Amino acid sequence: MRLPLKAVAFLLLIICSQHAVAQTRQEVFAALQQIVNRAVGEKIDGNSLFSKEPDKITKQLFTETAVAVYTKNMEKKSTEWIHRYSNISWNDIFDHDVFTEYKNSDLQIVKVRFKKSFKSEFFPSDEAADDDPSSSDYFEFYIRTKDKAEFEKNMNLLYSFKPKKQESAFNAQIRKFTKDQTISWLQTKLNENLYAGQYGSNIKISINSCQLTVTYRGLVRSYEEILPTAILAINKYGKFEYSTNAASIRTTTPDSFDDGKKTFGKYSGAVAISDRNEEIMENIACALKHLSGFCNGTNNSSTATAVPGNGSTTLNQSGINNSSTGVTTNKPPVSVSGESGAQKNNNSSITTARWYVHFSRGKDLGMQAWNSSLDFPSAAIDSRWKSDYYITDITYGGADRKWFVTFSKNTNYTDQIWRLADSREKIMTAIKDIWRKDTSHKITTLSYINNQWIAVTSKGSNYKSQVFFHADEFPETKIEAYWKQNYDITDMAYSPTEGWIVVMSLGGNYTQRYRKFALEDGWNHSRILEDEKSKFYISSVAKTKTHWYVLLQTDSKLTSSAYNYGEAINVSEINPKWDAGYNIDKVFYIPGKND
Incomplete structure (x- = not known):
């Protein structure tokens, strides 16, 4: 017999609702209550020294106000006993352990610990409460072994409801x-x-x-x-x-x-x-x-040398498609981060080249170092890698045409590779070669500077998935399509002779927008400052033949940010800003109208 479509839909709704993932605190407690209910009737090791029969779970309670376990010995005239815990501060939950019940492998004992004690009672069920309650910083209850995975998912959600602690003043x-x-x-x-x-x-x-x-x-x-x-x-x-x-x-x-x-x-x-x-x-x-x-x-050096790590470092350099290669295999220890202030120029439209140094708090990049040089700093990169620093930004420009590389210690990266190439095709091939060997490498820097493409890939980034694509014109339609799939632009670069490469990643959790400034109108610094008020900061800049394309984004990790803006990077300000708790987040060279 075929069920009507409405009946099928109703049954599917019931099935789906039974397996829906809890979202709110109340839903999590309701889900946990269902899980502990399934353990009712199971036998457990008896508490009585004088009985040969096991105890049986007769009831369990798991709510925000109280957790309780009711047990009764399986002898006919035994008394039902209650372990009840109340006045629990769920925001102080610490951890929990799950282990198999001594005599029943189908049952698990769960022990949940807290940082603060609460009321603990043990009394027979024919009484209303314990006449002499005590206190405890943990409680125990039971779940079925086959419900363990479901229980862990809901416990993890319960932990997630703890309020996030603000940094100590x-x-x-x-x-x-x-x-x-x-x-x-x-x-x-x-x-x-x-x-x-x-x-x-x-x-x-x-x-x-x-x-x-x-x-x-x-x-x-x-x-x-x-x-x-x-x-x-x-x-x-x-x-x-x-x-x-x-x-x-x-x-x-x-x-x-x-x-x-x-x-x-x-x-x-x-x-x-x-x-x-x-x-x-x-x-x-x-x-x-x-x-x-x-x-x-x-702390006495403007370039902030690192404390060497204990692991060994393997470095390789070779030529691939006219590109240079550097590899490190050592993950950095964490160190203290620095701080910075801001210099703002309120000229609404500027046609000459400018530097932006974006400083931020909250991303906790640890100790940092920077290097400035006329030639690509491959030796400096090798040296920093040996001291457990990783590249977090590379740019090039200025009146003296120098590279400026920022290194950070607390990146979670465990491996890093860079490639230089003289064509778009070669840099894309180099990236694909890296991915062919290890898909866990993700592009963390991509630029077209000094008439060449540079890509840095890192292992250990937060990006869950990543794509890159090329186009002759700015690929607005494709970007919009990936934005709808929760991908973010994590880098974009443009060559006047070859066009665009755009990198989009899943897992950045940014909010993004982009702006176009026509070259004939000049660089619109006032517009950048307006975006800054809304917590949108420059993430990437590319200059085409007719426009500057500016990617701006918010980052939930940032607690405060500021720009240092001018015709040159004021390196004398970097150390004081590190000392104030900021990191160098990004450095941009904005080419002038006629550059």
Whole structure:
């Protein structure tokens, strides 16, 4: 018998609604309630010492106001008992573990931990409440083993509803500390909050701008941990976290079971920050990153030299289609970022060439360096790679016709390749060759400058997917089509003799617009300043035979931005702006009307 179309549609609606992804906090709790309901009736290890029968789950409650587990022994006259937890601060949820129930492999025990304690009760169901409630910072309940994947999805959503914490206001003060002030402050805070595991004792800490050395006595042996100041973060467990295997630990009392050799990892060993206060952890992390900026005197140099990493670096240079090649395989540790201010010229229409340096806060690019040179700086790039910096911007121009390359440490990149080519066809072939070998490489810079094409690809970017296409005229229709698919323009370049290449990527999460300024009208700086008020900043600029094409975008990561604008890059302002917490985001050379 065939069902009417309306009946089929109704059944599909029911099926889809049962598997719909929860979106709101209330929907997540409702979904979790459904999951814990399915575990009702399952047998669990009994709590009674005098009964040979197991307990059975008779009811479970999972709401914003309370979590409760009802259990009853399977003997006839047993009492139903309730574990109930209330006054829970869901914004303080910390983590959770899932493990198989001792005697029932079809059932999982879930333990959820919080940063703050709440009311805990244990009482028989024929009573209204526990006469003598206690407090706890965790609770346990049950789910079926086959529901584990669904449960994890909803728990991840529950974590996502935690309010995003604003950066500690005290971090701004830390970034103003001198090296000695930073070391003194860290010494005090680490003495108060550092521990070395359950059995760690006799902890001693020494600090310099490049590393912490922590010695302590364990249960049997004594240990030394060396922790670089250039950390990635202090994670929620208080561990020091790095991008590479930078942390080391060794025993200082070797024996037949441990030869005392160093072992390296991305996390500190037993050493951690004991206080779960997020602000203290954040302040200590900020101070360590700031201190790393003084390692090898980097905060006293306008080019900001990096702290070398511990991994090995492999560098290759070869010619492919008349293009040069550089490759690094070392991921950078994170360091402190810098800051900048702005200079604004309010001329509404300018026909001479100008530089824009866009500074931003919020993207957390870590320590930065820049290089300026007449020739393409392949040697400088190799040198920076060895110090764990990655290219985040390349441009060329000015009255003296120089390259200007910006490097950053905290990029999440794990590998980087650059190509130079003298034709559009060759640069596209070079990019395809890279993708043929490793699709995880994504284009992070593409330009046509100094009569040649340059592309930089990076492994570890946030881009989930990427396309590039060429056209003789600006491809507005194709761009609009990809915008509708949530792709963003992540670079665009134009050659007067060969036309356009546009790169579009999925995962940037920008809001974009573009403007055209006719050459005959001059560069419209006032229009740029108007866009700046709306948080739209220059992302890419290309000059054709008749127009400047300007891509502008907003970036949710940015907390503040500013331009340095003029006939030359004022390099003397870069260091003060780094010190104020900004990064160099992008540098643009805007060719004049007749250039």
